[in-house]
Amino acid sequence: MVLRNLWRRKVRTSLTVAGIAIGIAVVVALLVVAEGLAGQINDMMSGSGAEITVMQAEVADMQFSILDEEVGRELGQIPQVQWVSGLLLQIAPVEKKQFFLLIGLDLGSDAFQHFRVVEGEAPKPAGEIMLGRMAADFFDRRPGDSLTIHGQTLRVSGIYETGVGFEDSGGLIPLPMAQELFKRKGLVSFYHVKVLPEYLDELDHVTQTIKDRIPLIQAYRSSVFGENTPDIQVFQSLAGIVSLIGLTAGALGTMNTMLMSVFERTREIGTLRALGWRKGRVLRMVLSESLLLCLFGGLVGIGLGVGLVSLINLSPQYAGLITVRLNTEAFAFGLILALLLGLFGGLYPAWRAMQLQPLEALRYE
Amino acid sequence: MTNKEILAKTTDLVKVYEDKMRALDGVNLTVHRGEFLSVMGPSGSGKSTLLNLLGALDRPSAGDIYIAGEALGSIKDLNRFRSRTVGFVFQLHNLLPTLTACENVEIPMFEIHISNRERRQRALSLLVEVGLADKADQLPPRLSGGERQRVAIARAIANEPQILLADEPTGNLDSTSGAEIMQAFRKLNREKGMTVLIVTHDPSVARSTDRIVVLQDGRIARDEPVGDPYWRDLHEFKLSGLGQVLMEGKVPPEIHELGLERLLPELRDVLANL
Ligand SMILES: Nc1ncnc2c1ncn2[C@@H]1O[C@H](COP(=O)(O)OP(=O)(O)OP(=O)(O)O)[C@@H](O)[C@H]1O
Ligand SMILES: [Mg+2]
Numbered sequence: 275m276v277l278r279n280l281w282r283r284k285v286r287t288s289l290t291v292a293g294i295a296i297g298i299a300v301v302v303a304l305l306v307v308a309e310g311l312a313g314q315i316n317d318m319m320s321g322s323g324a325e326i327t328v329m330q331a332e333v334a335d336m337q338f339s340i341l342d343e344e345v346g347r348e349l350g351q352i353p354q355v356q357w358v359s360g361l362l363l364q365i366a367p368v369e370k371k372q373f374f375l376l377i378g379l380d381l382g383s384d385a386f387q388h389f390r391v392v393e394g395e396a397p398k399p400a401g402e403i404m405l406g407r408m409a410a411d412f413f414d415r416r417p418g419d420s421l422t423i424h425g426q427t428l429r430v431s432g433i434y435e436t437g438v439g440f441e442d443s444g445g446l447i448p449l450p451m452a453q454e455l456f457k458r459k460g461l462v463s464f465y466h467v468k469v470l471p472e473y474l475d476e477l478d479h480v481t482q483t484i485k486d487r488i489p490l491i492q493a494y495r496s497s498v499f500g501e502n503t504p505d506i507q508v509f510q511s512l513a514g515i516v517s518l519i520g521l522t523a524g525a526l527g528t529m530n531t532m533l534m535s536v537f538e539r540t541r542e543i544g545t546l547r548a549l550g551w552r553k554g555r556v557l558r559m560v561l562s563e564s565l566l567l568c569l570f571g572g573l574v575g576i577g578l579g580v581g582l583v584s585l586i587n588l589s590p591q592y593a594g595l596i597t598v599r600l601n602t603e604a605f606a607f608g609l610i611l612a613l614l615l616g617l618f619g620g621l622y623p624a625w626r627a628m629q630l631q632p633l634e635a636l637r638y639e
Numbered sequence: 640m641t642n643k644e645i646l647a648k649t650t651d652l653v654k655v656y657e658d659k660m661r662a663l664d665g666v667n668l669t670v671h672r673g674e675f676l677s678v679m680g681p682s683g684s685g686k687s688t689l690l691n692l693l694g695a696l697d698r699p700s701a702g703d704i705y706i707a708g709e710a711l712g713s714i715k716d717l718n719r720f721r722s723r724t725v726g727f728v729f730q731l732h733n734l735l736p737t738l739t740a741c742e743n744v745e746i747p748m749f750e751i752h753i754s755n756r757e758r759r760q761r762a763l764s765l766l767v768e769v770g771l772a773d774k775a776d777q778l779p780p781r782l783s784g785g786e787r788q789r790v791a792i793a794r795a796i797a798n799e800p801q802i803l804l805a806d807e808p809t810g811n812l813d814s815t816s817g818a819e820i821m822q823a824f825r826k827l828n829r830e831k832g833m834t835v836l837i838v839t840h841d842p843s844v845a846r847s848t849d850r851i852v853v854l855q856d857g858r859i860a861r862d863e864p865v866g867d868p869y870w871r872d873l874h875e876f877k878l879s880g881l882g883q884v885l886m887e888g889k890v891p892p893e894i895h896e897l898g899l900e901r902l903l904p905e906l907r908d909v910l911a912n913l
Contacts, residue, residue: 278737545733548696549747549794550722632721633696636729 294571302579378452394432528619544635564620572612785816
């Protein structure tokens, strides 16, 4: 019955479903992107094998994080720490037109184990670069070819794979070379911190010790580093604002549709009341319609949102940068939002329907 | 047939609308269980007002209504009263257009707590009673006016009410469909002892019931039985399919079969002058 009441105005119902779907799609897409990006960063930081990642405190953007190598020495002196490895990250211009993520890493460090060489060999300090699998395909380079980075021509020594999109679509050079190339002598972006096995149970405590000992830095567990970077946080708050606007529009649309539907069914509602239907049953009927309407919108929207992100992900530029998976979280969130829309959009129309006096409603025309 | 148990009673019933319109001005009406009566009167005489008060769709300004031993004014749960004690048939059938005939009949049964299966079973057997067994899954727009009104009757008696109230149930129908509806009411009255009160404009419809109450300016001007059952049956015949064919000047095959052609002019004359 609820279904048929919705279906009797096919165009209006479809339009409302489409409107809700678009709103939910944007929210789900932003959520999936935010989680995908954070997940990538986490995979990157955890992939090194280090449990803790250290960055500069209070920077506006991950890229701007700068740590003196003195910080590395101090980290190394903390008793619970097994090893420390510096990492310089830079979005670097490639062949003038493109950009990719350039990773400067100490090739002797344990963190380098993460980069599996699948073709050629590791880069030598003198003017060599190792490319990620996707970057090599995208720029069509094999070991022995050359590639211009930041105005400097480098020889491709080999190709690596890590399974992390950010890394596989970037390149790797030895840390000192990166420091020279970007004029960051004695500086790194982050430190990977490996904790001694016997302290693994007390990671939070170790993290706190690091923060207490060294000023002006932030330390997080690598597995949740992404969510804590300013980049992802700014992205998330923007996404939140956009979502709020979209959802308000969705709720108003739902309300409008349901109000119109209640008005044009005034006589019918009067009939139901005259036949003995209680106010509560009328309220439930209208609310169910509104919830069902939004449920459709939500399901279509979730599909649309995931489709949208997948589509972006298919374009070569962004290929693999976001791990798209429809995690149950995004799915549940989309559905809950849709149902909340239905509830808020439907409450007032349902209340209006409930207040109709049977006799007046019957006389209405 | 008619025993003397009082089913409904109004005492000095007054209804004044907000604009000082005195729609009912002291109505004393008594209805016995099992009666089949009609209320007539000119437009604006208060017929619908009386019906709405009896059905608890509206509240009187003064006076009391008792139905099935209860004073309407003291009933807390009017929804329960509307769904179980009275059955309503409106001038416009007021069926829900998106629901099938059967689902329309099920509507009132949502308020009595029975299983979905039982609800459907009961709706189907009610449709059988009004002769619409084969139309159960039709949507109202695809039913004829008379069929819709019969669905509305089935819906009105779904919860086995004490009294069936109908406001001009034949008002929007041609005379053949109107006769069908009246036969359906008569059948309910005869076979189930259902008390039926019909508001109508049509004297023939009124005379096919057992008692006619005439309202004028909010008061009962006349209240008398349709005296001779002979005349009542004649009115019922006039409303019937056969009567309609005769009135249209055609000769039904039954007349030929029985060799009654010679009675035709007199029969037509009697019916026309009813
Ligand atoms: N809701 C209302 N508000 C004000 N006046 C009303 C209302 N309902 C009915 N009336 C007035 O009360 C009087 C009686 O109306 P009612 O509908 O009972 O007449 P009726 O006998 O059913 O007429 P009809 O044969 O035209 O249906 C009329 O003068 C009408 O204008
Ligand atoms: Mg009327």
